[in-house]
Amino acid sequence: MTPLSRRHILELPTFALMGEAPAPAARAFAVAEPDRWVKTVCRYCGTGCGVYVGVKGNTVTAVKGDERNHNAGFVCIKGAMLPQILTSPSRLTHPLIRRGGKLVRASWEEAMALVAARFQETIERHGPEAVAFYGSGQALTEETWVANKLMKAGIRSNNIDGNPRLCMASAAGGYISSFGKDEPMGCYEDIDHADVYFLVGSNAAEAHPILYQRMLRRKERAPDTKLIVVDPRRTRTMQYADLTLLPKPGMDLSIVNAMAHVIFKEGLADLEFLRQHVTYGAGAEANKTIEDYRTFLEAYTPQRAAADSGCRVEDIVQAARWFGERGRATMSMWTMGVNQRIQGVWLNNILNNLHLITGKIGLPGSTPFSLTGQPNACGGVRDGGALSHLLPYGRLVANEQHRRQMEELWGVSAGTINPKPGPSAVELFQAVESGTIKAVYVMTTNPGHSLPNASRYRKAMASEDCFLVVAEAYHPTRTSELADVVLPAALWVEKEGVYGCTERRYQLLEKAIQPPGEARPDFDILCDLARRLGHGKLIPYKTPAEAWEDILKASKGTAYDFSGMTRERLRAAHGLLWPLPEGNHPGTKRRYVRGDDPLVGASHAQRVRFYGRSDNKAVVWLRDQKPPAEVTDADYPMSLTTGRVLEHWHTATMTGSVPALRPLNLEAVAELHPADLKRLNLKDGDRIRLVSRRGKLTLVARETENAREGSVFVHMHDPERLVNVLTIDALDPGSKEPEFKIAAVRIEKE
Ligand code: SF4
Structure with missing residues (x-):
């Protein structure tokens, strides 16, 4: 081309x-x-x-x-x-095996025989927990299903996690703890009905531009539609905002709690909705009351939130009033700025709280709605249960009844699935570092670039004690360069399968062309590996469509029921939203809502039923503001934050290979406020060194008023300048998602 x-x-x-x-x-x-x-x-x-x-x-x-x-x-x-x-020149067209320290061409038979032998030998000598699989929100659902089944029911190891742990785990944790089950209840169409958009930690103009454009179209049609944006950095998303709040990094929980404070104080809470549909706290924090919650909120005055966050009292109050105003629909949207934090789940919870206390939920234009980063993080990994603590479609590894259900569906004997959850993404690579995990299969992702504190885990992956297999469409990547075996994978329309995106929308990707050279679909590679490991009976599939039949059965009767989403319907449709049980159901725009969600029932007495929890109620949580894992100090006085730009995506293996996109913004620079440059005696274009407790990175300084004073922003895409050598691998205790968004650094002149 x-x-x-x-x-x-x-x-x-x-x-x-x-x-x-x-x-x-x-x-x-x-x-x-x-x-x-x-x-x-x-x-x-x-x-x-x-x-x-x-x-x-x-x-x-x-x-x-x-x-x-x-x-x-x-x-x-x-x-x-x-x-x-x-058609990138960096497409990998044949397998590679490391020999004499170098990756050299090999046949498929040589490569697969080696992978199978090393995995088998490791399992025999050290047990099933000495091997691991690291997957991706970019793999097709059927591919992830095969990997999950092979690991949990075949190899009998829960050492399977993936990159959704790095981006959406806190949103999933937030939905589960607030509503009992994962995934948003709203849909994209809500954007067309909202009167207020409340965006937190989301630069949608660059990271989700089509949705941002839809918001702007709504604003054009209905000019009184308000856009409120909360972000520590001035972003393109703020260009059309009616109200912007730029909090100190990590201090936005105070703002959200203060908004709840104002909503109650000014009589904007929907007390009847709260009485019918909400409980306060759960588990170890159960048996709280609305009085406890209101007492908790007393401390979060707008003045306190302003002091915590550096924002103005009147802006916090205005945000609360617009959010809570009766008769107006409010849609919250958020993404990595909320999730990639040690308080990610908690911040998700209190964003959900705002909708519950105002009753602005389950109505056209009123919904809490997390925006997903990867095309199939929702469908393949979160819904498909391919994280170390999950089983498919809302089931948990630690739940005996759920294990029995999956053992039956997978056709293995009771007791096959290990009841102990495996390690999360970062913990998995820590186990590689400690030598507990000795062989890892990485599919469709690039942890050598995308893990926090990257030098630490790159060293572990490169160690002779770790047998690293990477199935990839491109080579070299920052992970394939460390591998012992690299398997050439088919990409996108070179294969067939299902993707599930942000709004519970499942879609079929049709195969359009043959892959280049000897590249094969990941589905075929995994089925081949399963046969070689002696699990051919467990993984008998010849096509992804055969696996899809089993996937439909696993969803049937669950809160994710999409058993009516046959291949034929997917092929004919332009996206289908679940729940969609067997029959001719058209799909569900608004989940939990009477008259829309088939799992609620048209005759249900109330307009919503939060059936994800056994009491049919959602949970309002009392969640305090805490400091980030690493605060600035005299040695590391600046706050580093990372993010994305419009022209590139994730680790840029794809966008970086597009000649027209490569020159646009791929080189990471350090965006700094003019006052900081002046204070540091630097100017735009100077080469500087960012130093954190974990590493150093040399970059060009770029002066911009968009930077928050005292902060530096670096995008995460550049494979030659890995900002993740600086980021911290502190984890949210609930979701195990790392705090990519906040680290302390100092700046030195080169
Ligand atoms: S990257 Fe693709 S899916 Fe995302 S907004 Fe652009 S066109 Fe849509």
């Missing part, structure tokens, strides 16, 4: 690229007239935009947005460049 020039890019009417809004995003892009169009889903983010790829021969030559999908035919700049991810 002809490389795109910068002129092509600039001609694209993509609002976010041009820095102008609310002009439309791109609808189609082609470099050659295709012979046929194939319906699929964007490979990148959790927005899950529907696209068609245009195919000529065995080449994808065009892409266009699916007008009948939620994105109404629009795609962002990354989506518009999708065809080029397939």
